[in-house]
Amino acid sequence: MQSEATTHDRILDAAEALFAEQGFESTSIRAITAAAGANLAAVNYHFQSKETLIHAVLARRLDPVNDTRLSMLDAILAQSDGAPPDLDGILHAFARPIFEAAFGLEANPAFARLAGRISSEPGDSLRKLAFEHIRPVAHRFFRAFALALPDLPPVDLIWRIHLSIGAMFHLLAASDFICEISNGIFQTPDVETALLQWVTHTRAALLAPAAKSNLQQQSQLKAAG
Amino acid sequence: MQSEATTHDRILDAAEALFAEQGFESTSIRAITAAAGANLAAVNYHFQSKETLIHAVLARRLDPVNDTRLSMLDAILAQSDGAPPDLDGILHAFARPIFEAAFGLEANPAFARLAGRISSEPGDSLRKLAFEHIRPVAHRFFRAFALALPDLPPVDLIWRIHLSIGAMFHLLAASDFICEISNGIFQTPDVETALLQWVTHTRAALLAPAAKSNLQQQSQLKAAG
């Protein structure tokens, strides 16, 4: 089954699994090629270098996810022309593709931890890569959120999107963690449960009144009084 | 100033900064000792190994943070005997100590990225360490949240705490990320702003009605109808 795939693809599969378990730095090309049943030089032949291989591993999964996200967002925006778009629809468009790729039936379970770790990886190279992958998606979704939440100041909106994305990353990267600590209450999430819980969580956070510091509250009270 | 500190402490400071920038694996003992102005063998003399050094770097910051968290939680719980404890007080007790250590005036700005990355680090050793650090804190706070939110089912509570902690980690680890992408709208957070935004976000999420799947909603509708 796996050994029928090309060396190129077997290397991508093995690298994805090992990167997820051990991290990028700790995973040697020797371990990858051994797991893929390939020669040591195969990585440098099919991909130019280890860094290019990392990029290829991530792009293979993230590009389809982001394409689906934008397609689903287009559908939501087209569906409600003029009126503010459906908030839950935007949240699902952002969350379902990545949850399917991470927790879906045909998904590689290792990919979840890998995807959730990207944003906090050390080193400029990898952060820049993830940055370029997510930038167009982030811009489109930010504008959609702004349309759906016209009363929320932009700075508060950015904060909440930032925090909600962090919750999503953590859900992808560290859910085994909470599984152990919760005495079986929390179980490895499936797509629908993760989606339901994250959307419920994020919807409530986004719909909350704008945060106001004590200072702002005081000046507001003075203006009102 | 720095060169007046002991070699032991200069190594901890240098290691903390380099670990935050480059990660644990990519930071060599040679780079640490060079930055600390110490001999190459100093790490293996003052600490036993590189792994023990990593543990020491984390414990130096996290132990005081967790002690303060528990003290503040005790104060909140004592203040409201019998009645459900103040939710905002619990949230502040959990968030303020780590935000002070990460964004405070005398804080090492590198520590924020380091702290936010721990939960998603690959490899069992480091995850187990962070696990043991946070376990007693997590248990105490979970019971406090359960008291403050008596109507929320435990499984939903675990989910929301999990997601909220993810938001906190991401805020610590990847806020430079959002600074770049937001065209100056989002700026490097200070303690009070981070606290205000995270508490606002998390309070709203925790107070939301329990998530219900379509299946659960349908059976509920049938029972009501």
Place this chain on the structure above:
DNA sequence: CTAAAATACAAACGTTCGTTTAAATCGAAC
């Protein structure tokens, strides 16, 4: 002041790393 313990140092250890090279093997086109 001196003996002993603690710390610092230079040098080297064996190992593993990513990458490269050159030859060997394979596969299809003609």
Place this chain on the structure above:
DNA sequence: GTTCGATTTAAACGAACGTTTGTATTTTAG
């Protein structure tokens, strides 16, 4: 069947890694 490009292979390269060793040097204690 031969040729040519694509792929695989074994072997080696230099560099960097964590750690250890033996010896200075400094600090502490009596």
